[in-house]
Amino acid sequence: MSSLSATLAFLGDTQRLPGVAVSNVRCYDKVFFHVSPVEPMVVAPKKRPAKPKPARPFADVYRRLRDLGLTKPFLRDMVLPTWWDDEAAATPAGRMEGLLILARNLGLDFGALRDGSNDLKPAERPNVRFKKRNDADEEDLRLAEQLAHQVGRHAALGVPSGHPLPTDATTIREEILDDADAKWISLENLLRYCWRHGVGVLHAPRFPPGTKKMQGMAMRADNIPVIILTSEKKASGWLLFDLAHELGHICCGHVGADAAIVDEIVDQESTDTEEAEANEFAIELLTGNATTRVAAPDRWPNAVELTRQAQALATRMQSDPTHIVLNYAHSMSATGGQFWGVANAALKILEPNANAPAMVRRALDEYLDWSALPGDSSEFVARMTKIGADDE
Amino acid sequence: MKVYADNDIIHKLAAFGLLDETLHFLEITHSDIYVLITAKYKFRINKRDKGAKRYGEETHGRICKIIASVNKLSNEPPSATVDCLGRSMGIDAGEAILFAAAAEDPQALILTGDKKALCALATSGANEIVEQLAGRILCLEQIVAGIMDATSFEFVRDAVSKERDIDTTMKIVFSNGTMTAESDARQGLGSYTDNLRADTGDLLRSD
Numbered sequence: 001m002s003s004l005s006a007t008l009a010f011l012g013d014t015q016r017l018p019g020v021a022v023s024n025v026r027c028y029d030k031v032f033f034h035v036s037p038v039e040p041m042v043v044a045p046k047k048r049p050a051k052p053k054p055a056r057p058f059a060d061v062y063r064r065l066r067d068l069g070l071t072k073p074f075l076r077d078m079v080l081p082t083w084w085d086d087e088a089a090a091t092p093a094g095r096m097e098g099l100l101i102l103a104r105n106l107g108l109d110f111g112a113l114r115d116g117s118n119d120l121k122p123a124e125r126p127n128v129r130f131k132k133r134n135d136a137d138e139e140d141l142r143l144a145e146q147l148a149h150q151v152g153r154h155a156a157l158g159v160p161s162g163h164p165l166p167t168d169a170t171t172i173r174e175e176i177l178d179d180a181d182a183k184w185i186s187l188e189n190l191l192r193y194c195w196r197h198g199v200g201v202l203h204a205p206r207f208p209p210g211t212k213k214m215q216g217m218a219m220r221a222d223n224i225p226v227i228i229l230t231s232e233k234k235a236s237g238w239l240l241f242d243l244a245h246e247l248g249h250i251c252c253g254h255v256g257a258d259a260a261i262v263d264e265i266v267d268q269e270s271t272d273t274e275e276a277e278a279n280e281f282a283i284e285l286l287t288g289n290a291t292t293r294v295a296a297p298d299r300w301p302n303a304v305e306l307t308r309q310a311q312a313l314a315t316r317m318q319s320d321p322t323h324i325v326l327n328y329a330h331s332m333s334a335t336g337g338q339f340w341g342v343a344n345a346a347l348k349i350l351e352p353n354a355n356a357p358a359m360v361r362r363a364l365d366e367y368l369d370w371s372a373l374p375g376d377s378s379e380f381v382a383r384m385t386k387i388g389a390d391d392e
Numbered sequence: 393m394k395v396y397a398d399n400d401i402i403h404k405l406a407a408f409g410l411l412d413e414t415l416h417f418l419e420i421t422h423s424d425i426y427v428l429i430t431a432k433y434k435f436r437i438n439k440r441d442k443g444a445k446r447y448g449e450e451t452h453g454r455i456c457k458i459i460a461s462v463n464k465l466s467n468e469p470p471s472a473t474v475d476c477l478g479r480s481m482g483i484d485a486g487e488a489i490l491f492a493a494a495a496e497d498p499q500a501l502i503l504t505g506d507k508k509a510l511c512a513l514a515t516s517g518a519n520e521i522v523e524q525l526a527g528r529i530l531c532l533e534q535i536v537a538g539i540m541d542a543t544s545f546e547f548v549r550d551a552v553s554k555e556r557d558i559d560t561t562m563k564i565v566f567s568n569g570t571m572t573a574e575s576d577a578r579q580g581l582g583s584y585t586d587n588l589r590a591d592t593g594d595l596l597r598s599d
Contacts, residue, residue: 084430088433091429091466091467094430096468096469100485104485110474154481
């Protein structure tokens with residue numbers, strides 16, 4: 001071995017010595033090298049091969065749906081069945097099943113959902129009409145309407161056929177009051193009446209975060225009438241009026257086969273013909289007269305007095321006292337004053353433990369024939385309507 | 393012969409302990425049976441505790457065993473057929489996939505415990521698919537009656553009676569449990585099959 005190659009061999013060894021590094025080497029006749037001290041070399045631990053990222057075969061679907069305002073947590077917690085595992089989408093048939101579940105529950109076109117290159121669009125829509133304020137955008141309500149519509153379509157399978165539904169408010173009122181236990185038209189007995197006359201009533205308040213929801217909706221699925229309420233106000237008077245109003249849309253023939261009316265708000269001052277008709281129907285059903293307005297022309301009562309007067313009127317008019325209180329607040333507010341505070345206080349006195357949404361849920365749970373729904377459908381309806389929430 | 397079995401029939405036959413007898417009655421083996429690829433998730437095959445809690449330990453054990461030994465339907469059936477069937481709210485996504493796959497194979501049979509899906513299929517308006525599936529579907533009542541013929545009435549009565557509550561028809565037909573008379577059971581099964589046949593046109597296999 002020559003001296004140069006021996007030196008290089010030595011250098012090679014040096015390079016591997018901890019604590020030294022070769023800073024300069026020149027190769028002439030003589031070999032010079034300089035060894036300078038450096039920081040002790042830290043021997044890095046052996047790198048483990050990176051774990052392969054778990055396959056996420058449904059990630060593209062979640063991404064596309066997020067653009068519609070549908071978050072992954074909402075899809076997992078509400079729309080996909082509890083048994084669903086994204087891993088199932090790793091096979092074509094499993095993916096197809098997942099997409100079909102989404103399409104059916106979200107009211108989306110299956111073909112568009114399956115073909116990633118197309119814009120997602122709603123499935124063929126029945127005749128849906130929006131009743132909204134002038135400044136409200138129909139598109140803002142679209143997602144809530146689609147979801148509520150699908151919940152209604154699934155639930156319609158289990159709405160028992162009942163007695164024929166009268167078309168006028170007076171007959172319904174008389175039939176309900178014929179029951180010896182009915183002092184007036186309450187939320188409870190109106191719910192019972194609806195279900196026994198083949199009208200499904202659902203309370204579906206769960207929508208993706210940030211979604212603008214409607215206050216009520218009346219629809220027909222395969223000609224089965226279904227009412228969807230969303231208000232989470234606890235006092236029964238609120239949902240009682242919403243229900244009576246939506247029932248009005250159905251009884252007045254505003255909702256044709258496979259059609260729907262979506263009420264952004266149930267507006268008692270609406271000038272829309274059908275809205276005014278549904279309002280009159282509701283007031284007539286609840287009070288016996290389509291023009292009833294409860295007012296206090298002289299002295300404005302406080303909450304306790306309002307409660308007492310509402311109870312007295314309730315017996316006389318056979319009208320729910322919570323409706324009388326709200327009717328009063330509404331009538332008086334039209335004069336420009338602020339009456340909702342005293343009305344809310346009176347409602348709390350009348351119904352200290354009110355939970356109207358729970359009442360609607362109980363009726364749904366009792367009357368819907370859950371066995372008529374496919375398993376995944378009944379789970380979807382139960383989740384969207386918070387069935388079981390009162391047991392938690 | 394391919395035999396497509398839905399989750400409902402797997403569950404019910406497993407609960408009755410009649411899975412092997414079904415194969416024997418139909419003269420098929422495990423390799424002839426196809427189930428949904430999602431069956432293992434639906435039945436919580438990898439979550440034994442949850443599965444046992446939901447289906448009962450013994451039934452869940454039988455379900456796990458059969459799912460492990462049969463084919464899983466992993467290829468896409470024609471999407472147009474699935475789309476068409478999926479529009480009917482009474483047919484859930486899994487049934488739509490199974491019906492669509494079976495419609496493609498003129499020799500295939502379908503075993504179903506889901507009468508609602510059958511009625512929904514019959515009235516779905518998907519006439520071409522209904523025609524393709526005509527005479528190729530066996531319902532639970534037909535299978536139980538067939539196993540009775542292949543084994544014995546007493547054997548089937550004892551098997552079904554224990555778990556009769558999981559199916560409305562079986563609950564009625566075997567309402568007297570192990571005291572159920574053979575003539576009553578046979579008449580009941582026949583009558584429910586006839587009723588279903590009346591609601592579903594030509595879909596059920598003729599006996």
